[in-house]
Every structure is written in structure tokens, then in C-alpha cells.
Amino acid sequence: MPVKTQSILSVKSPLGPPIEILKHVFPAQSNKPRVSFITGLHGDELEGLYICHRLTQYLKELETTNPNAIQGEINIYPAVNSQALESSTRLWPFFSLDINRTFGPGQSPSLAVETSQTLFDDLQSSSDIVIDFHSSNLHLMELPQIRIIKDFEKKLLPMAKKSNVDLIWVHPNADIFESTLGFNLNRAKIPALVIETGICHRIHQNTGDQIFNGMLNLLHYTGTLNIAPPPEKIKEPKQVQPDQVAMVQASHSGLFIKQVEVGQVLKKGDNLGKLIDPITGNVLEEIVTHCSGLLFTLREHPLAQKGSPLVRIAKSLSEQ
Amino acid sequence: MKEKILTLPNPFGGDLELYKNTWGKSGEPLSIVSGLQGDHLNGLFLNSHLTQFLDSIMEGLHPHYTLTGQVQTFPVVNANAVRSGSRLSPLDGMDMDLAFPGNPDGETAEAIASTIWQHTKDSFWGIILQSAPPHYEDAPHIQTYKPDGRTKKMCKDLQIETVRRQKESSTQKVNLFHQLQDMSSVIVSTGSPRTINPQQCETLFQGILNFMKAEGILKDHRNKKPKHKTNTRIYQSDEEISVRTTTAGMFLKEVKVGSHLKQGQKIGEVRDIYSGKRLEEITVPEDGLLITLRQYPIVYEKEPMAIILTTKKSWREYLPWPAH
Structure with a gap:
């Protein structure tokens, strides 16, 4: 049929x-x-x-x-x-x-x-x-x-x-x-x-x-x-379980300029991007990762409010 | 006193600010929250009316009254939505009333929710002011989950006759109202979104005043008794009838919310938009109080046009002879 x-x-x-x-x-x-x-x-x-x-x-x-x-x-x-x-x-x-x-x-x-x-x-x-x-x-x-x-x-x-x-x-x-x-x-x-x-x-x-x-x-x-x-x-x-996921949030409001791509395996200290002030031209924050692992969530829309998620990382075994 | 309780910076200027007003320092606090949805304007109006009144008491402009308790109001919770003239915040399209208890380190809606919850959780009484859902108008009424003795007294003192007992729902745990369940709390709903009904708001304002007097938050030195005693009726969720369309088109209503309707009475009719022909007549299936009425005329099939609160008859009323 x-x-x-x-x-x-x-x-x-x-x-x-x-x-x-x-x-x-x-x-x-x-x-x-x-x-x-x-x-x-x-x-x-x-x-x-x-x-x-x-x-x-x-x-x-x-x-x-x-x-x-x-x-x-x-x-x-x-x-x-x-x-x-x-x-x-x-x-x-x-x-x-x-x-x-x-x-x-x-x-x-x-x-x-x-x-x-x-x-x-x-x-x-x-x-x-x-x-x-x-x-x-x-x-x-x-x-x-x-x-x-x-x-x-x-x-x-x-x-x-x-x-x-x-x-x-x-x-x-x-x-x-x-x-x-x-x-x-x-x-x-x-x-x-x-x-x-x-x-x-x-x-x-x-x-x-x-x-x-x-x-x-x-x-x-x-x-x-x-x-x-x-x-x-x-x-x-x-x-992964919740304690194996690291989330990086914006600590300022601004535009997020990413420097990574989803699916990348990151090392601790890698640059994730920066938050810029669209009006003054100041860089508000350089964002680096504090753990290594798989980048599985990435902010694509640049507008970020304070607290907005920027990335999520599934931590490597060595980080757990 | 107007106090800023949260500032969330905006990259383009015009920070998002959350305010609370407080009056009095002693006694158990009463919290009144409005503007959870950006288009619920009756609550905003009512809170502003209350602010003006309480401010004038503090300034000695109302010699008959003394504030003896503590009141705090949160006039505009969802400032982003109010600013954009919409129900939801345009930033994320999230329903503010699905963000509780919130998270101080979270996104905008979560941070706002957390701040509201932190400032209201130690209250003794809580009142949430809202309007009907989009496209509808509510007659003034109270919604509650568990009408215990304290809540019943609250309803009576607020001088609102109609109380709807809400069913437990799959979204309730993330509503503000659910967070306030450990205190005496109610939702007061009136009117429709995007409009202000001054008459309804004035009635509710007088009700809140009466409640504050009854609970000793406000002292009226004239010792005036309330003009009338309110008979509050609690309707269970199975006493509600939703009257739906079987066609689609333009709904023209012929009744007013808050009226008592008789079985068979016409609520309105649905007309075809193109031909103007009448497609169906919407009638009352059972005697009852019209608590919610469709306001926005364009309607789909299967949409509720009215919600009627019916009165379940006692078994005595079915007897063929008069009960004594």
C-alpha cells in the first residue's frame, strides 16, 4: 500500500x-x-x-x-x-x-x-x-x-x-x-x-x-x-551530564564577535571572541575558555545582553 | 518610595530598569505586581492609581487615612514588552510568566523573574494584577488554586464576588503565582489586553482599599463600615463552560462580560467575511455568569467565544416539590 x-x-x-x-x-x-x-x-x-x-x-x-x-x-x-x-x-x-x-x-x-x-x-x-x-x-x-x-x-x-x-x-x-x-x-x-x-x-x-x-x-x-x-x-x-557542561555567559551587554565555530575542540585558554560596545567602539571583554572540550553551542546572533549564553562546551575528560 | 531594584544594561543605551514602590515599614508586607505581560494595562493603571493614593497619604493629603502596615508594588515587570507595546518581550519572545522563580545570573527574563521573586517571597499577602488572554475580555474576578480560609477572607475583603478555582496545569510551576503559594495570594483579572477600563479599575481600587483596611494595613479614622457586604462565590473548574465556534469569520457580540445569561440567550453571531452571511448563532448552553467574552472579532473554528460560570444545582432543586 x-x-x-x-x-x-x-x-x-x-x-x-x-x-x-x-x-x-x-x-x-x-x-x-x-x-x-x-x-x-x-x-x-x-x-x-x-x-x-x-x-x-x-x-x-x-x-x-x-x-x-x-x-x-x-x-x-x-x-x-x-x-x-x-x-x-x-x-x-x-x-x-x-x-x-x-x-x-x-x-x-x-x-x-x-x-x-x-x-x-x-x-x-x-x-x-x-x-x-x-x-x-x-x-x-x-x-x-x-x-x-x-x-x-x-x-x-x-x-x-x-x-x-x-x-x-x-x-x-x-x-x-x-x-x-x-x-x-x-x-x-x-x-x-x-x-x-x-x-x-x-x-x-x-x-x-x-x-x-x-x-x-x-x-x-x-x-x-x-x-x-x-x-x-x-x-x-x-x-555528558550537567557537571560536564561549561557555559560562558556575557558579563556585559554588547555585540559578540565570535572567533570560533561550533564543533571545534577547544583547549583551555583559547579565544572564544570578544564583546564590543557598538556605540563607543570599546572592547568590553575578551572571552577565553577556562576549560578544554567540544564547543557544541555558539552564539550566532551578536546582540548579547548581560547573562546571555555565548558558548557551551562539553568538557574533556581531563577537565572532569 | 520609588526604588530601582534591577538595572540591565542595553548596548544601545536606555538601560532596562525594574522599580518597586514601598510605603510603611511595620507589619506584614502586601505585594502587588502588575505588568508581567506587556499588554496588560489595567494592572499598570491600577498600580499607578494606588501609588498616587498612598503617596498622598504619606504627604498628609488624606487626613482620614493612616498607613499602619507595609505595601510594596511592582508596577512594570516586563518593561521590554511594555516598551514595545507587545505582550511578550521582543528580545526573545519568551513569556515572562514562564520564567519563575528565575535566575539572577541568567538571561533578561530570568534575571527579572529572580528579582521579583526575591522581593516578594517574604510578603504576607500577594496580589497579581492581570487582564484576559489575547483577544478576550474578562469581567473582574479572582483566580486562585486553593481557596483556603485565608484566601476566602482575602477575596471577600477585596469585594470581588467571583472567584475561579484554577486547575493545576503543566505550566503553573514556572508562573509567579505558583511561587506565591506559601502566602495568601490571588490573581485579580479584569478587562482586555491593550486597553484600560477606568471603571473596572476604580472598583478594584476600592476593593484593595477595603482589603487594606480589613487587614489593618490602612486605618480609616472615620470608622466607616463598608457600604455592602460582598457575597463571594467560588466556582470550581468543572463549573466553567467554554462556548466555541463551529465556523470561522467575524464574530459580532451582543452581550457584555459580567452579565448573567440565560440558557438559549444569544451571545453573538459569526458572519462570513466575504459574503456577510450569518454562519452561526452562538447561544448560551446553560444559565450562568459570563466571565470571559471574545473581544477580537476575527475568529477561527473551535475557538472559545465565551466562558460561562454555571451554578451547579443542589440535589434539592431537582425535587418535584419545594425543599424546606
Whole structure:
């Protein structure tokens, strides 16, 4: 059976075309784990759209070349927050609302909450595993990574290791996560990996391709796809706990002029960049690293307020 | 006394400053916070009215009153959002009320949240002033999580009849209100974003005055009794009905928030924007108090147009004969 595209939610809009959430369903040949890929919860995060595009293209081709390969149902939700995507904003513009803070119980009634509930119910009923793709915000560039809340580590870590990311960061829960899709799926015992890569408003084809390969590897590992593992070597991600992550923050407000790139391995004392005063021309701060390790987060948007994160470093073993 | 409690430098000048006003030194403090969202202007107005009043007492311009307790107000929490005329700070699009308890060394929203929390956490009473969510208007009411005896008294003294008991939600732990749960605290909501309703604010101002008098924060030497006794009613979350659209278009309302509506009464209608044809009539499903009404006319399908607080009938009311 070929791929089917369904609308899991259709809401009439005042100007004509409805708001829809579409899902591509690749039917299974047997009952191996059902995997769902979702992207576009934040309308300015486009890296996941590219990864889902590659997955859709690949699976459509596979249906004709190797129809028995799909052993578990695969669902792709390629653009869940269509209004935000159309206006390229993080928030659902009509409501000024972050839809990834509307999951979980007790939310006040609104169309956004109705939408997130419909999406959640659909994912819950059609998935054994969910992958939620995100980019970073307007300011920070992230190396491909998976962040795992400690409580869910046991289930998620083996899958995360198969995903071809550079880093896995296991951290304790924080209250702010409790209204996110990923947290609520995991709490409902649907393992959900949140993959974060790149920066918003951009597509980085190389890291997108890296994660695409990781997803094929993961689908092979779960038995969902009966294919040979991808020929490219899958990365062994660096795994860190909170005390193995060093964050450098701006101690002045100014413009951050970076002198490093994300993915670089740094030595203690390396120059990270400088903070300059755009009005007076003064250099406010020369920023150096106080530890060695992998630079996995980097401020790309130069405007920095006091306290803004500039870089995050996964410390080398010798630093721990 | 106006005191600067936080300065965050801005690279282009015009530092971001956070202020608090304080009056009195003795007694348990009352904290009143407004401007968590940049478009909630009723709270800003109410706090400024209160400031003017308390300042004039301190200057001896109100001989009938003496301040006997301690009051602190935080008129504008989300200064960046107020400055840009938006609900959220344009800097990061983060909701200020999802940043508590904050972090003094964190980003702007976290640093502000931490400062507000540090300055309010030892208060005895807390009042957060807010307006309805975007696109809606609220009738004046109180929101609370656990209406215990102290909170019930607070509601009564504030002379607000309607209290909505909030459901615990997945975002509550990062709200300011949640941080204030160890003290007697309430949210007072009124009006709609981006507007000031002086009449509603005056009613709430009188309520806050009455509360301060009842708690001994403010002494009225005239020993005047309150004109009327407030009968406060607490509505549970399952007593709320959300009336939604089944079509999309232009919503034209025909009722006012705060009115008591009868089952079948027309709330408004949705018209098609292009043809002007009526698509649906929105009616009241059950008798009750209209606490929230859609203000912004452009509507999608499945959006709530009204929230009605219903009164659950006692089993006696279902009896075929009059109960005695």
C-alpha cells in the first residue's frame, strides 16, 4: 500500500483555506515498532523540515524499490504549526503563543490547546517511538544533539546513541519542560527523542544529512525498516551530564564577535571572541575558555545582553 | 518610595530598569505586581492609581487615612514588552510568566523573574494584577488554586464576588503565582489586553482599599463600615463552560462580560467575511455568569467565544416539590 496523506486536524479559517496538520503514513508490512517524526512546532525552525523532506523522499522511493522493507508503520508530520511556519515565527502568530508550552493537563481552553491535544492524541495512538525535530532559537547555533531528562534516560539513551548526533546531554528535569510535547509523550510511556540541531531560519544541509542517516540507522535498529544500515559510519556521540557542561555567559551587554565555530575542540585558554560596545567602539571583554572540550553551542546572533549564553562546551575528560 | 531594584544594561543605551514602590515599614508586607505581560494595562493603571493614593497619604493629603502596615508594588515587570507595546518581550519572545522563580545570573527574563521573586517571597499577602488572554475580555474576578480560609477572607475583603478555582496545569510551576503559594495570594483579572477600563479599575481600587483596611494595613479614622457586604462565590473548574465556534469569520457580540445569561440567550453571531452571511448563532448552553467574552472579532473554528460560570444545582432543586 502506498503512502497516504491524512489531515489529523482541519480548522476553518476566517479567510478561506483551513489550518491543517498533515501526516504522511507509510503503512507497515508487519508489526514492528511504529515510529513517528514530527517537525515545525516552532515556525522558525526549519532544519527538521529538511530532515523530514529527506525521509519522505527516501521512503517513497523505498516503497517502489523494496516494498517489503517497511516493517513498522512510519508517520511523518512535516509541518505541524503551519501558520507559524508561513510567517516564520517561533510562536503561533494569531495567539502569540508557543505551542510547545501547551501540552499537558490543566491548560485554559483555546484553539492552540485543542490543536496540541489533537496532535498529542494522534501521536499517542499511532506511535511506539516519536522523534521531535527542533532547531535552536534566534541566537544560538547547536551541534546535532539530543537532550534527555534523567528520568527517561534508561529508555531513550540506547536509541539516542543510534541517531548519529554529536552529543547526548542527560540533565535533570526542570519545571519548564512539563508543558512540552516531548516530556508529555515520555510521561505517557511513548519514548520521544527531541533532536536539536542548527539555528532557526536556516537549513544546514550537512547536519541535516547527518541526522537523516542517523534516522535510517535508528529505523534499522528498531526493526521498523528492514534495510542494511547506512554505509556511512554512525557517530559515537559524546555523552555528558550537567557537571560536564561549561557555559560562558556575557558579563556585559554588547555585540559578540565570535572567533570560533561550533564543533571545534577547544583547549583551555583559547579565544572564544570578544564583546564590543557598538556605540563607543570599546572592547568590553575578551572571552577565553577556562576549560578544554567540544564547543557544541555558539552564539550566532551578536546582540548579547548581560547573562546571555555565548558558548557551551562539553568538557574533556581531563577537565572532569 | 520609588526604588530601582534591577538595572540591565542595553548596548544601545536606555538601560532596562525594574522599580518597586514601598510605603510603611511595620507589619506584614502586601505585594502587588502588575505588568508581567506587556499588554496588560489595567494592572499598570491600577498600580499607578494606588501609588498616587498612598503617596498622598504619606504627604498628609488624606487626613482620614493612616498607613499602619507595609505595601510594596511592582508596577512594570516586563518593561521590554511594555516598551514595545507587545505582550511578550521582543528580545526573545519568551513569556515572562514562564520564567519563575528565575535566575539572577541568567538571561533578561530570568534575571527579572529572580528579582521579583526575591522581593516578594517574604510578603504576607500577594496580589497579581492581570487582564484576559489575547483577544478576550474578562469581567473582574479572582483566580486562585486553593481557596483556603485565608484566601476566602482575602477575596471577600477585596469585594470581588467571583472567584475561579484554577486547575493545576503543566505550566503553573514556572508562573509567579505558583511561587506565591506559601502566602495568601490571588490573581485579580479584569478587562482586555491593550486597553484600560477606568471603571473596572476604580472598583478594584476600592476593593484593595477595603482589603487594606480589613487587614489593618490602612486605618480609616472615620470608622466607616463598608457600604455592602460582598457575597463571594467560588466556582470550581468543572463549573466553567467554554462556548466555541463551529465556523470561522467575524464574530459580532451582543452581550457584555459580567452579565448573567440565560440558557438559549444569544451571545453573538459569526458572519462570513466575504459574503456577510450569518454562519452561526452562538447561544448560551446553560444559565450562568459570563466571565470571559471574545473581544477580537476575527475568529477561527473551535475557538472559545465565551466562558460561562454555571451554578451547579443542589440535589434539592431537582425535587418535584419545594425543599424546606
